[in-house]
Amino acid sequence: MFNLPPPDILLQLSLNGALGGAMYGVAAVGLSLIFGTMRLIFLAQGAMIILAAYFVRALFYGLGIDSFLSLLIVVPVGLGVGWLLYQGLFRRAAAEADRNVSLLIAVGLMFLVQNLMTVVWGGNTAAVVTSYTATGIELFGVRTSFTRSMGFLIALAGTGLVVLFLRRTIIGKAVRAASEDMDAATLMGISPHRVNAIAFAIGISLAGAAGVAVATTFPFNPFAGFIFSLKALVALALGGIGNVGGALAGGILLGLIEAYVQFFISGGWTNAIAYGVFLLVLMFKPEGLFSRPYKKA
Amino acid sequence: MSQALKWIAIVVVAALALLPFVPGAVDAYYFSFLFFVFLYAIMAQSWNLVAGYGGQISLGSHAFFGLGAYTTAILWTGNYLWGSLYDSHPGIYYFDPVTMALGGLVAALAAVIIGLPLLSKLRGDYFALGTLGFGEIVKVLFVNGGDFTGSAFGIVAPASSFDTLRPHYWVALGLMVATALAIRALMRSRYGLALIAVRDDEMAASANGIDVLKVKVAAFAGSAFIAGVAGSLYTYYIFHVGPDSVFDLDWMLLPLMMTVVGGTGTLLGPILGALVMYAVFDLARIVVPDYHPVISGLTIILAMLFLPKGLTRLGVMQRLKSA
Numbered sequence: 001m002f003n004l005p006p007p008d009i010l011l012q013l014s015l016n017g018a019l020g021g022a023m024y025g026v027a028a029v030g031l032s033l034i035f036g037t038m039r040l041i042f043l044a045q046g047a048m049i050i051l052a053a054y055f056v057r058a059l060f061y062g063l064g065i066d067s068f069l070s071l072l073i074v075v076p077v078g079l080g081v082g083w084l085l086y087q088g089l090f091r092r093a094a095a096e097a098d099r100n101v102s103l104l105i106a107v108g109l110m111f112l113v114q115n116l117m118t119v120v121w122g123g124n125t126a127a128v129v130t131s132y133t134a135t136g137i138e139l140f141g142v143r144t145s146f147t148r149s150m151g152f153l154i155a156l157a158g159t160g161l162v163v164l165f166l167r168r169t170i171i172g173k174a175v176r177a178a179s180e181d182m183d184a185a186t187l188m189g190i191s192p193h194r195v196n197a198i199a200f201a202i203g204i205s206l207a208g209a210a211g212v213a214v215a216t217t218f219p220f221n222p223f224a225g226f227i228f229s230l231k232a233l234v235a236l237a238l239g240g241i242g243n244v245g246g247a248l249a250g251g252i253l254l255g256l257i258e259a260y261v262q263f264f265i266s267g268g269w270t271n272a273i274a275y276g277v278f279l280l281v282l283m284f285k286p287e288g289l290f291s292r293p294y295k296k297a
Numbered sequence: 298m299s300q301a302l303k304w305i306a307i308v309v310v311a312a313l314a315l316l317p318f319v320p321g322a323v324d325a326y327y328f329s330f331l332f333f334v335f336l337y338a339i340m341a342q343s344w345n346l347v348a349g350y351g352g353q354i355s356l357g358s359h360a361f362f363g364l365g366a367y368t369t370a371i372l373w374t375g376n377y378l379w380g381s382l383y384d385s386h387p388g389i390y391y392f393d394p395v396t397m398a399l400g401g402l403v404a405a406l407a408a409v410i411i412g413l414p415l416l417s418k419l420r421g422d423y424f425a426l427g428t429l430g431f432g433e434i435v436k437v438l439f440v441n442g443g444d445f446t447g448s449a450f451g452i453v454a455p456a457s458s459f460d461t462l463r464p465h466y467w468v469a470l471g472l473m474v475a476t477a478l479a480i481r482a483l484m485r486s487r488y489g490l491a492l493i494a495v496r497d498d499e500m501a502a503s504a505n506g507i508d509v510l511k512v513k514v515a516a517f518a519g520s521a522f523i524a525g526v527a528g529s530l531y532t533y534y535i536f537h538v539g540p541d542s543v544f545d546l547d548w549m550l551l552p553l554m555m556t557v558v559g560g561t562g563t564l565l566g567p568i569l570g571a572l573v574m575y576a577v578f579d580l581a582r583i584v585v586p587d588y589h590p591v592i593s594g595l596t597i598i599l600a601m602l603f604l605p606k607g608l609t610r611l612g613v614m615q616r617l618k619s620a
Contacts, residue, residue, distance in 0.1 A: 101605045104597055230433065268437070275430040279431065283415070284418075
């Protein structure tokens with residue numbers, strides 16, 4: 001059927017796919033946290049990532065702050081913005097039994113952010129071009145871009161920190177408990193609003209981290225976010241909803257699938273095949289590909 | 298519905314039906330405005346059937362809308378239906394009931410094909426995600442459809458007889474009223490009761506002998522049929538059916554928003570929501586053209602913060618209903 005290409009090209013494909021997919025992964029980790037506690041499909045995540053990318057660009061061209069250093073600003077700002085978004089927009093809706101309400105607030109937020117960006121920065125494609133944008137480095141004997149590798153590291157570090165937070169801190173434990181059973185967690189004295197707000201804050205700060213990776217690697221425009229949200233959802237489903245490490249792995253897997261489909265079939269089919277895999281996983285392995293089977297009590 | 302509300306509805310529909318006879322009305326701005334309100338109200342009813350009454354949140358309405366639009370454009374440009382009659386009557390495909398019904402049927406068929414596996418396996422949010430994925434797949438299929446679907450550009454329908462918006466207006470109004478009446482009748486039937494029962498408690502419904510999967514798939518297919526007919530109607534208005542226009546996510550998001558603002562699971566909610574929301578959007582487009590999507594976003598957020606149960610559940614409406 002296919003003529004298998006030489007191994008170095010395969011390796012190149014896999015590496016680029018995995019590095020690109022890690023960005024879906026970090027977006028998916030944020031979605032996973034928010035979905036876990038609020039059962040909300042936060043469709044505005046992609047728009048928040050692009051907003052962060054514009055912010056990084058403004059810091060670079062306006063104040064001359066290096067884009068990777070701006071992580072130190074973007075991530076704390078993301079935490080604050082996430083907290084405020086929850087308190088201002090989602091707090092009341094979270095108490096509502098009808099979850100369409102929160103979904104629609106997310107959609108409204110997406111419209112709002114996308115179009116505010118268009119008003120402020122224009123609808124054209126923007127990019128951050130630094131001295132190292134075109135620099136390549138050698139990994140496993142294959143040349144790849146420096147910024148992509150940095151994006152991968154950011155994704156790994158971000159996910160690692162979230163996993164540590166969930167496993168090692170008492171607040172993290174509360175978030176995990178709330179994701180498993182909000183009612184039982186509330187009975188144990190965990191405040192749902194606090195847990196939701198924390199999940200939101202971390203989710204948006206991860207969007208900030210993803211924004212840094214996007215800004216340094218790809219050209220972007222105000223409307224590029226939605227496709228990112230969709231890809232993050234696919235990554236989330238591949239990894240298993242509620243499984244943070246799985247979400248990153250799901251993103252990397254999605255990046256690999258896209259890279260292979262693009263190479264072996266055609267660029268036009270990438271999305272159809274990615275969503276096809278998504279549907280199959282949802283139907284036949286809804287707990288995700290990377291979760292250990294467990295028995296429900 | 299109370300007697301008072303029934304009479305108000307009859308008078309309003311009659312007035313709307315007679316509007317095109319008012320001199321100058323056809324060329325007025327509000328004429329095309331009303332056409333779009335009717336179109337969105339039909340789409341909102343479609344979403345309300347499966348999500349509001351059925352409790353299955355579908356995020357794939359735009360796929361069914363697009364399927365209906367493409368079916369109409371393909372049947373028309375390829376002249377697959379009427380053969381030589383088309384040569385003697387060039388306007389035969391125009392608002393042709395058979396073509397429009399086929400648009401709905403293709404969408405309903407797709408809904409059954411995708412609905413059987415999705416609805417038997419997936420619940421709640423997973424079903425919503427699945428329909429979202431389905432919508433994207435359908436779009437890619439049409440982009441890659443070669444000459445049959447016109448690829449990324451789409452299809453331009455032969456526009457021989459478009460010189461007035463009057464037929465569009467009447468057909469849209471008629472379809473909106475027909476959809477509302479059909480759903481009203483449906484929800485009063487055994488089937489409607491079963492649908493509500495499944496929404497409220499699947500387990501209890503199943504224990505009472507309701508075939509849950511059959512009821513859900515039927516609601517999904519019915520919703521898709523309505524969306525497909527709406528897509529067909531849109532083809533007669535826009536003529537250029539392309540993947541980015543008819544599979545646009547707005548065809549799912551706006552009706553969803555209109556239904557929730559109007560009131561999910563109510564008959565008048567989708568219509569009221571379509572009128573109010575489209576008025577807000579269009580007003581913003583005219584008054585502040587540069588900022589209008591910003592205003593739209595703000596409106597959705599504000600509506601959800603302060604009116605989460607929808608307009609029809611406001612006190613005024615409740616009093617009218619009981620009058």
